[in-house]
Amino acid sequence: MDRDPVNRTDPSNRPEPPGRTSPEFNRRDFLRGSGAAVAATALATAIHEQQAAAQQQTAKVVSAAPQAITLNVNGEDKKLNVEPRVTLMDALRNDLNLTGCKDVCDRSNCGACTVLIDGKPVYSCTRFAIEVVGQKIVTSESLHSPAKTDDVVNAFCKHDGMQCGFCTPGFVMAVRGYCNQNPKATVDDCRKGLGGNICRCGTYDGVLKAAFETAQTAKGGA
Amino acid sequence: MAERKVGWEPQGQHTLVGKEIERLDGRQKASGQAKYANDTNPPGTLFAKLLTSPHAHAKLAMLNLDKAKAVKGVKAVIAMAEVGQEVRFEGWPIVAIAAERPEYAEDGLRAIEIKFDVLSHFVDEADLKGAQAADVTDGGEKATLTKSIATQKKGDVEAALKEAKHVHKGFYGVNTITHMCLEPHGSHAAWDGDKLNVALSTQNVSGTAGQYVKPLGIDEASVSIKCDFIGGGFGSKFAVDEWDVACAKLAKETGKPVRLLLNRATEMQIAGNRPSGFADVTVACDAEGKITAWESHHWGTNGPKGGGVNQAVMPYVFDPPNRIRSATGIITHCGPDRAWRAPNHPQGCAMSQTAIDDLAAKAGIDSLSFFQKNLALTNLPNIYGPELEIAAKLMDWKTKWHPRGQGGGNGAVKRGIGLALHTWGGGPHQSNVQLKVHPDGSVEVTMGSQDIGTGTRTCIAQVAADTFGLPISAVKVNIGSNKYPKAGPSGGSTTIGGVTGPTRRTAQQALWKIFDLAAAKYNVDAGTLSAKFGMLWSGDKEVCTWKQAAGLVGPMALELQGGPVTEDEKLTDKQVGGVQMAEVAVDTETGVVRMVKMVAVQDIGLIINRLLARSQVNGALIMGIAYALSEERIMDNKTGRFINANLVDYKLPRIGDIGELVVEFYEPEDQYKRGVIGLGEPPVIAPGAAISNAVANAIGVRVPVLPLTPKRVLDALKKA
Numbered sequence: 001m002d003r004d005p006v007n008r009t010d011p012s013n014r015p016e017p018p019g020r021t022s023p024e025f026n027r028r029d030f031l032r033g034s035g036a037a038v039a040a041t042a043l044a045t046a047i048h049e050q051q052a053a054a055q056q057q058t059a060k061v062v063s064a065a066p067q068a069i070t071l072n073v074n075g076e077d078k079k080l081n082v083e084p085r086v087t088l089m090d091a092l093r094n095d096l097n098l099t100g101c102k103d104v105c106d107r108s109n110c111g112a113c114t115v116l117i118d119g120k121p122v123y124s125c126t127r128f129a130i131e132v133v134g135q136k137i138v139t140s141e142s143l144h145s146p147a148k149t150d151d152v153v154n155a156f157c158k159h160d161g162m163q164c165g166f167c168t169p170g171f172v173m174a175v176r177g178y179c180n181q182n183p184k185a186t187v188d189d190c191r192k193g194l195g196g197n198i199c200r201c202g203t204y205d206g207v208l209k210a211a212f213e214t215a216q217t218a219k220g221g222a
Numbered sequence: 223m224a225e226r227k228v229g230w231e232p233q234g235q236h237t238l239v240g241k242e243i244e245r246l247d248g249r250q251k252a253s254g255q256a257k258y259a260n261d262t263n264p265p266g267t268l269f270a271k272l273l274t275s276p277h278a279h280a281k282l283a284m285l286n287l288d289k290a291k292a293v294k295g296v297k298a299v300i301a302m303a304e305v306g307q308e309v310r311f312e313g314w315p316i317v318a319i320a321a322e323r324p325e326y327a328e329d330g331l332r333a334i335e336i337k338f339d340v341l342s343h344f345v346d347e348a349d350l351k352g353a354q355a356a357d358v359t360d361g362g363e364k365a366t367l368t369k370s371i372a373t374q375k376k377g378d379v380e381a382a383l384k385e386a387k388h389v390h391k392g393f394y395g396v397n398t399i400t401h402m403c404l405e406p407h408g409s410h411a412a413w414d415g416d417k418l419n420v421a422l423s424t425q426n427v428s429g430t431a432g433q434y435v436k437p438l439g440i441d442e443a444s445v446s447i448k449c450d451f452i453g454g455g456f457g458s459k460f461a462v463d464e465w466d467v468a469c470a471k472l473a474k475e476t477g478k479p480v481r482l483l484l485n486r487a488t489e490m491q492i493a494g495n496r497p498s499g500f501a502d503v504t505v506a507c508d509a510e511g512k513i514t515a516w517e518s519h520h521w522g523t524n525g526p527k528g529g530g531v532n533q534a535v536m537p538y539v540f541d542p543p544n545r546i547r548s549a550t551g552i553i554t555h556c557g558p559d560r561a562w563r564a565p566n567h568p569q570g571c572a573m574s575q576t577a578i579d580d581l582a583a584k585a586g587i588d589s590l591s592f593f594q595k596n597l598a599l600t601n602l603p604n605i606y607g608p609e610l611e612i613a614a615k616l617m618d619w620k621t622k623w624h625p626r627g628q629g630g631g632n633g634a635v636k637r638g639i640g641l642a643l644h645t646w647g648g649g650p651h652q653s654n655v656q657l658k659v660h661p662d663g664s665v666e667v668t669m670g671s672q673d674i675g676t677g678t679r680t681c682i683a684q685v686a687a688d689t690f691g692l693p694i695s696a697v698k699v700n701i702g703s704n705k706y707p708k709a710g711p712s713g714g715s716t717t718i719g720g721v722t723g724p725t726r727r728t729a730q731q732a733l734w735k736i737f738d739l740a741a742a743k744y745n746v747d748a749g750t751l752s753a754k755f756g757m758l759w760s761g762d763k764e765v766c767t768w769k770q771a772a773g774l775v776g777p778m779a780l781e782l783q784g785g786p787v788t789e790d791e792k793l794t795d796k797q798v799g800g801v802q803m804a805e806v807a808v809d810t811e812t813g814v815v816r817m818v819k820m821v822a823v824q825d826i827g828l829i830i831n832r833l834l835a836r837s838q839v840n841g842a843l844i845m846g847i848a849y850a851l852s853e854e855r856i857m858d859n860k861t862g863r864f865i866n867a868n869l870v871d872y873k874l875p876r877i878g879d880i881g882e883l884v885v886e887f888y889e890p891e892d893q894y895k896r897g898v899i900g901l902g903e904p905p906v907i908a909p910g911a912a913i914s915n916a917v918a919n920a921i922g923v924r925v926p927v928l929p930l931t932p933k934r935v936l937d938a939l940k941k942a
Contacts, residue, residue, distance in 0.1 A: 085325055094269070094324065099261035100254015104404045105869035106486045112404060144253035157248035160837045163675030165251030166404040166453030172252050191878035198869060200404050200454050201675050202844030204877040206837060
């Protein structure tokens with residue numbers, strides 16, 4: 001692969017991109033051969049901002065022993081005893097039997113474990129359970145009961161934004177969070193804003209229609 | 223009495239069949255309340271994890287589990303391999319540990335003392351000469367890694383090549399991909415005395431219990447398999463795997479339920495993949511553009527067995543009068559293959575309809591015209607013909623077509639279009655059904671089937687409700703247990719025909735019995751009766767409500783059993799043909815290919831559920847876009863390891879990467895009359911060739927190997 005800016009055979013008449021600071025490097029050279037097309041939309045999600053913010057938090061030293069904590073999940077306080085290394089995803093799935101957040105990629109990449117934390121979509125595998133004490137956690141299970149079904153769940157059913165259904169709850173939470181934050185989002189906005197979730201069956205067409213419809217009825221605010 | 227004949231209503235006369243009906247289990251799935259094997263969590267469940275081989279080829283030299291057994295929270299440790307045994311690919315299971323929490327199981331894995339004698343390996347599946355020259359052993363003996371699979375000849379290729387007007391020679395390939403089920407392979411096992419209850423992630427609910435018999439010494443009748451939902455299978459989940467057996471053994475040893483699902487890396491390394499294929503092709507046509515000769519040799523790997531893509535798919539769909547096709551399989555130290563959605567077909571299509579498209583370019587003929595000129599060489603010219611016309615309109619082919627690389631425009635981004643054809647069987651599998659009409663009018667349909675995403679429950683309910691003239695909510699469907707009437711596995715596009723055929727016939731038979739009871743009770747001619755809108759009618763006169771009619775069956779339900787469909791019932795059929803066209807935008811500076819649009823025109827026979835059918839095609843197109851543009855297993859020749867065995871580096875498209883998808887079903891009356899035909903596989907076959915052809919049309923050169931990554935696109939441009 002030719003990454004050498006001196007030797008590469010660029011058309012010489014190509015205009016210099018505005019704002020280019022270094023003669024050694026530009027975005028196109030970076031993208032050249034990097035496979036960035038597929039990754040590009042993944043970068044657009046708010047989840048990444050969340051992750052960055054989390055990393056900025058001041059480091060706290062805690063014991064490695066199990067900790068008694070209380071998590072506020074779907075409006076209820078839940079007591080559990082977990083080691084600091086237990087992720088929110090594992091605590092939800094294994095301790096609270098809330099298995100709507102799925103354990104899929106083990107790399108904070110696929111979005112199947114998405115939940116809302118204080119209204120924002122977050123990969124629950126990127127948070128330790130002890131880290132989210134005092135925050136409001138909402139899981140997919142809360143969006144459907146015999147009494148009430150959330151618009152986003154109905155929209156996913158109407159447009160068949162699912163096949164095997166394994167990525168679906170994570171996608172549903174990502175759409176719920178995105179639409180809360182971006183009411184009246186356009187289809188193109190949804191394409192860019194929902195790049196944090198992977199579906200293998202190929203349900204993106206239905207998900208996109210469901211997301212657009214949900215955005216039109218979303219009230220806004222987290 | 224009017225003739226009582228099993229069959230479907232004439233086209234357009236069904237009330238539910240053929241309509242867009244939401245999934246019955248959609249709200250459960252979307253809200254995460256649907257429970258998969260991986261979500262099975264009864265109190266006391268232990269969590270199991272595997273230690274697997276980090277080496278592609280090695281002998282297990284030492285294994286000490288004592289320290290692992292002493293780790294806090296660890297409840298059982300079992301060896302899955304013996305010292306002295308050879309492991310033949312990375313990810314080979316060695317030890318299984320069950321512990322009170324997943325993190326304790328991880329601690330246990332870290333405490334295992336293990337040593338390997340590393341042996342030389344071969345994983346470069348595209349390198350046929352390298353495989354022939356490789357110096358590796360098998361059980362201490364020098365191994366031969368290549369084996370000739372077959373050579374098939376027809377006509378006189380040599381003479382035909384001499385007479386041909388245009389001859390094209392090229393190299394084509396498609397790399398190995400994995401199934402990448404988002405729910406990994408695995409199970410939850412719980413013993414109840416001598417009985418074993420398994421929640422298994424399986425495409426084969428009725429056919430898996432027997433696979434526990436030999437390894438566990440248990441009666442098949444004592445094994446219960448349950449699978450209400452499965453998080454993806456794509457052909458890789460038909461069997462009970464050795465880790466499922468290990469899970470049951472751990473449960474036996476600890477006396478507790480155990481859950482063992484593979485982690486992501488192991489899932490990708492050992493739980494199935496689609497074999498690679500690389501081909502040297504010569505193809506020729508006459509002055510008019512009729513293909514007269516084909517010669518190909520292809521090779522590739524399916525892992526340790528050394529098979530590959532079946533030679534029968536070369537060339538794909540088109541069968542010229544003169545052809546030679548041969549194939550060589552390569553044994554590699556890569557994980558073993560499993561059936562991947564439409565086995566062999568996507569690779570055959572990608573290795574041959576690209577070559578045919580290159581020949582069209584050489585002959586200076588529009589690709590669409592070239593394919594049309596050669597339809598007589600295909601299996602279904604009467605289907606592809608009209609489908610091509612429809613697809614061309616939907617793609618606006620005539621406006622968008624330009625000779626290769628001559629799309630104009632001054633920028634770096636070039637647009638192009640391409641097409642490909644595919645075919646698939648999709649006949650029904652063998653399924654049995656139990657159907658009950660309860661005295662309260664509710665209907666229950668029970669089958670040992672499964673829903674792999676197709677919408678099995680919904681399709682069964684639609685057919686039963688439609689037959690009885692009821693709303694879909696009146697029908698309860700039970701699937702997902704091997705204790706239900708035996709049903710076929712969900713593979714090869716066999717399920718919807720396989721389950722709806724017996725349901726339709728049995729529902730009709732039940733209805734006729736109810737007609738007879740109602741005729742006697744209300745003194746009307748049974749031959750005049752019909753069931754619509756929750757009522758029984760004699761002609762256009764109301765006879766009674768459905769509930770009143772159902773009440774006539776007595777104090778207990780009317781229960782009927784039905785066997786698999788037969789050909790003469792004409793409820794189902796097989797063999798479809800589809801056409802796909804792709805439009806792409808290629809950045810010739812970065813090598814990035816973006817999807818603009820895909821058009822799929824598909825013959826499917828009688829459609830049960832239009833919404834779900836469209837989802838099947840959309841999903842197949844997206845899976846096709848994945849293996850055409852970004853998805854591939856990358857083996858490291860030096861270490862023999864699958865270096866992108868994770869969802870970060872194994873690139874699948876995201877929601878913004880798919881462009882516009884247009885799905886059109888080809889359903890004239892003669893196709894409708896064929897009955898139900900499966901749809902899962904066909905539309906996943908053509909995208910690779912169609913997209914590759916579109917890229918060639920855009921940039922003027924062929925990018926020979928899928929996926930068409932930016933590097934491969936730039937390499938091809940540089941070589942041109």
